[in-house]
Amino acid sequence: xxxxxxxxxxxxxxxxxxxxxxxxxKIVVAVWSDIPVPTGLDNVRxxxxxxxxxxxxxxxxxxxxxxxxxxxxxxxxxxxxxPSGSASAAFTVTATGxxxxxxxxxxxGHVSFxxxxxxxxxxRLDPVCETVICxxxxxxxxxxxxxxxxxxxxxxxxxxxxxxxxxxxxxxxPDGAADVVPSIDGAxxxxxxxxxxxxxxxxxxxxxxxxxxSDRTADVAVFTGGIGGGGGSGGFGVxxxxxxxxxxxxxxxxxxxxxxxxxxxxxxxxxxxPLGGSGGAGGVIGSGSTIGTGGAASTGGVVGTxxxxxxxxxxGTGGVTGMGGTTAGCQDNATxxxxxxxxTCTNGxxxxxxxxxxxxxxxxxxxxxKCTCNPDPVCGSTLGNTCxxxxxxxxxxxxxxxxxxxxxxxxxxxxxxxxxxxxxxCCTNGCTAGTTCLSSTSLQTCAVGANGCTAATTSTCSVCTxxxxxxxCCTNSCTAGATCLSSTSLQTCAxxTNGCTASTTTTCSTGQVCERCGTASCDDPNWDEWPLPNIQADVAxxxxxxxxYSNNGDGTVTDNVTGLMWQQAVAVPSATYTWAxxxxxxPTLTLAGHSDWRLPxxxxxxxxxxxxxxxxxINSTYFPSTPSNYFWSSSPVAGSPSDAWVVDFFxxxxxxxxVSGTYPVRCVR
Numbered sequence: 001x002x003x004x005x006x007x008x009x010x011x012x013x014x015x016x017x018x019x020x021x022x023x024x025x026k027i028v029v030a031v032w033s034d035i036p037v038p039t040g041l042d043n044v045r046x047x048x049x050x051x052x053x054x055x056x057x058x059x060x061x062x063x064x065x066x067x068x069x070x071x072x073x074x075x076x077x078x079x080x081x082x083p084s085g086s087a088s089a090a091f092t093v094t095a096t097g098x099x100x101x102x103x104x105x106x107x108x109g110h111v112s113f114x115x116x117x118x119x120x121x122x123x124r125l126d127p128v129c130e131t132v133i134c135x136x137x138x139x140x141x142x143x144x145x146x147x148x149x150x151x152x153x154x155x156x157x158x159x160x161x162x163x164x165x166x167x168x169x170x171x172x173x174p175d176g177a178a179d180v181v182p183s184i185d186g187a188x189x190x191x192x193x194x195x196x197x198x199x200x201x202x203x204x205x206x207x208x209x210x211x212x213x214s215d216r217t218a219d220v221a222v223f224t225g226g227i228g229g230g231g232g233s234g235g236f237g238v239x240x241x242x243x244x245x246x247x248x249x250x251x252x253x254x255x256x257x258x259x260x261x262x263x264x265x266x267x268x269x270x271x272x273x274p275l276g277g278s279g280g281a282g283g284v285i286g287s288g289s290t291i292g293t294g295g296a297a298s299t300g301g302v303v304g305t306x307x308x309x310x311x312x313x314x315x316g317t318g319g320v321t322g323m324g325g326t327t328a329g330c331q332d333n334a335t336x337x338x339x340x341x342x343x344t345c346t347n348g349x350x351x352x353x354x355x356x357x358x359x360x361x362x363x364x365x366x367x368x369x370k371c372t373c374n375p376d377p378v379c380g381s382t383l384g385n386t387c388x389x390x391x392x393x394x395x396x397x398x399x400x401x402x403x404x405x406x407x408x409x410x411x412x413x414x415x416x417x418x419x420x421x422x423x424x425x426c427c428t429n430g431c432t433a434g435t436t437c438l439s440s441t442s443l444q445t446c447a448v449g450a451n452g453c454t455a456a457t458t459s460t461c462s463v464c465t466x467x468x469x470x471x472x473c474c475t476n477s478c479t480a481g482a483t484c485l486s487s488t489s490l491q492t493c494a495x496x497t498n499g500c501t502a503s504t505t506t507t508c509s510t511g512q513v514c515e516r517c518g519t520a521s522c523d524d525p526n527w528d529e530w531p532l533p534n535i536q537a538d539v540a541x542x543x544x545x546x547x548x549y550s551n552n553g554d555g556t557v558t559d560n561v562t563g564l565m566w567q568q569a570v571a572v573p574s575a576t577y578t579w580a581x582x583x584x585x586x587p588t589l590t591l592a593g594h595s596d597w598r599l600p601x602x603x604x605x606x607x608x609x610x611x612x613x614x615x616x617x618i619n620s621t622y623f624p625s626t627p628s629n630y631f632w633s634s635s636p637v638a639g640s641p642s643d644a645w646v647v648d649f650f651x652x653x654x655x656x657x658x659v660s661g662t663y664p665v666r667c668v669r
Contacts, residue, residue: 026082026118027111028155031095032075032163033125037064039381041097041104041125044077049092076161083113092148097125099383102398105130108139109149118155122164130402131360131371143370144333145344337362337369357401373403380404384422390452393417393426416452427453434469440581443473463584465500474500479641480583481634482521484514490522495587530603533561535612547610549622554592557622562607564600566623567591567667573627579644579659582632586667597667602635602645602654604668609652617652630655630663 035041044064049057062077081093096106107123129140138145330336330345337343340362341353356362356371364370378388379396381404388394388409397407415427431446431454438444443464446456461473478493480501485491493503508514508522533547548560557568567589577585582599589597610619616628630646637643637656646657657663 024118025113025115026080026155027093027113027121027151028118029079029081029093029095029109029121029123030161031077031123031125033064033097033105035097035105035125035127035130040127041099043098044125045096045098046077046079047094047096048081049094051090076163078161081111093121093123095123095125099398102402103400104402105140107141107149109151111151118157119151120153120155120161121149121151122153123149124164128370131357131373133354133401135354143368144335146333331367334367335364335369336366337364342369342371357399357403359399359403359405360401371401373401374405376405378406378409380421382421385419385424386421387417387419387424390416393424396422415454418452429454431456432469435466435471436468437464437466437471440464443471463500463580472500478503479636480580481636484520487513488522490514490520495584501584531561532603532607533559535610537612547619549619551622552592556592556594559607562604564604564607565594565669566608567597568623569625570627570664570666573625573664575664576662577632577665578662579632579657582663582665583634585665589667591667594669597669599632599634599665600668602633602647605631605633605647605666606654609647609649611652614651616649618649626666627664630657630661632663632665 029046031044031046033041033044042064043061045059045061047057047059060079064075064077077095081091090110090112092108092110094106094108097104105125105127107125107129109121109123111119111121126140126142128143132140132143132145134140134145137148139148140146141149329348330350332345332347334345335342336345336350338353340360341355342362343350343353345351357373359374359376360371361374362369362371364372376396378394379386383396383398383404386394386396388406391412392409393412394406394409396404398404410426412426415429417424417426419425431444433446433448433454436444436446438458441460441462441464443459443461444456445459446454448454459473463474464471465474466472478491478501480493480495483491483493485505488508489505490508491503491505493501495501506522512522514520514522531545533545534543535547539546545561550558550560551568552558552565555568557566558564559566586597586599587595589595591597608619608623609617611617614628616626618626620626626649628650630648633645633647635645636659637645640656642659643656644659645654646663647654
């Protein structure tokens with residue numbers, strides 16, 4: 001898939017590979033990579049930088065997938081660079097492989113337009129270059145730093161693109177016209193003057209340190225060192241016995257360049273063995289009695305030539321024979337470890353070490369050593385959040401050297417660590433483990449799931465009771481209250497400390513019978529003699545037991561006639577209850593230090609009715625703010641379990657009401 005991009009500041013244009021330039025002057029950039037997609041590399045950015053530097057850089061990013069992907073770019077990525085003005089522009093092309101926003105690997109090429117020709121620049125993002133950092137004007141090739149890739153191949157759109165083979169050795173023989181002429185010798189001194197000849201030209205470097213493809217004819221021959229300059233001619237003597245001039249110092253051989261005469265014996269070597277330049281010629285001996293001295297021996301590969309003998313006088317002896325060139329200390333671009341630093345061989349000498357990254361170790365044999373990433377026991381090859389253990393969340397990061405490591409870790413304080421590697425997280429628990437009443441009939445159960453996180457479920461029950469964390473739904477075995485099982489047997493059903501009802505059975509004492517008028521109880525058959533208070537008007541008319549109350553000042557009122565203690569005020573005047581909830585409510589009340597409160601029977605509730613007034617029918621001095629409404633008693637209607645007795649504090653009358661109705665409550669003890 002090909003894309004186009006305008007780049008006016010470089011006087012060039014990035015265009016799609018299907019477009020045709022009128023004069024066919026262009027460079028086609030093709031990028032390959034063997035790094036796994038998308039786990040190791042998911043996009044490629046191509047930067048084109050003009051001769052004016054980074055300010056003239058234009059970029060194009062291609063989002064990549066492997067061959068099974070769809071709707072994405074496949075390798076090789078292709079991009080055309082064509083001139084938008086002068087066709088003499090020289091510029092740099094860099095392909096960078098990225099994972100997200102992190103640069104993983106890159107390779108750089110130097111290119112220039114050739115008028116009327118289409119050239120092909122092949123770049124390859126090699127996995128072995130992921131941890132190699134090249135400085136200056138160099139780029140990574142087959143795991144080592146070399147000079148940038150050059151354009152060497154004409155582009156033929158009718159031929160398939162073949163990825164560069166970065167493991168092939170040097171081509172073995174020069175390519176004729178493709179080879180570059182070696183450096184020129186230095187010039188010699190003039191006759192009669194002892195002037196040293198110039199030194200030989202510097203050895204040329206192989207134009208392509210590694211073969212670009214399996215076809216070796218694409219290789220460019222390397223330079224040999226330049227030929228050393230000859231020594232100066234000797235001066236002429238006078239009278240035949242005068243000392244002749246000395247020959248000039250023999251020129252030194254050119255610097256050793258990589259040879260192109262034989263391929264490497266080891267395919268993986270980055271460069272061929274060096275070959276020194278030719279030695280310089282010795283100085284010519286002057287005429288006279290004393291022999292001219294030959295030039296000094298050259299340093300380089302070919303032995304220097306001795307000086308010629310003189311004519312007349314004592315025969316001169318040839319100059320000192322030059323010595324052959326010395327073998328380089330190491331092979332250029334080879335690498336070795338020095339502690340945790342990586343050294344690279346340059347001009348036959350090991351350079352200063354470059355420290356490996358903080359997450360790297362220098363390893364490998366001398367020649368092919370490199371900095372490699374240390375395996376992280378928690379992260380492995382996964383980026384993002386990962387569970388280090390069930391209670392700790394680790395964050396895995398890639399550093400600038402491409403190494404994945406655990407950059408931080410936090411304990412999961414509110415639950416457990418869960419989720420797949422790369423997207424794990426600490427639980428944010430929505431509830432506290434245990435059971436809690438959401439309402440009087442709703443129970444929430446909070447449990448820890450298989451992933452270590454809590455989640456809540458809600459259920460409905462007849463009565464929900466208990467403290468948060470240990471609440472439960474009651475399975476009531478009886479209806480709160482008292483029931484006569486026989487004339488002498490009383491069953492009492494009461495709510496326990498957990499709010500659930502349970503029954504007990506008692507036998508009435510001698511002289512008592514189980515009777516029910518409201519709430520059943522064992523009583524004297526003459527229970528109707530139980531005193532009831534009367535208002536002043538009734539007492540004046542002859543009734544006994546004038547009403548008498550004591551305000552205890554703690555929210556309670558004591559009836560001095562019956563001895564009952566009452567809840568003085570309705571806690572929430574607007575609060576209403578069903579009969580079952582009213583029966584269950586009073587035992588949960590704690591007031592004035594008492595927790596034995598209960599719902600009053602019908603006759604007990606009638607004892608505080610003041611029939612001398614209405615709306616409400618109660619002594620408002622001792623029972624202020626009493627609603628003029630029905631109040632529940634604990635007395636069910638005999639023979640009708642769906643009804644219970646209420647007292648109307650609007651008129652003072654009693655009535656039977658369905659237990660599903662909702663009315664206020666006043667508790668007694």
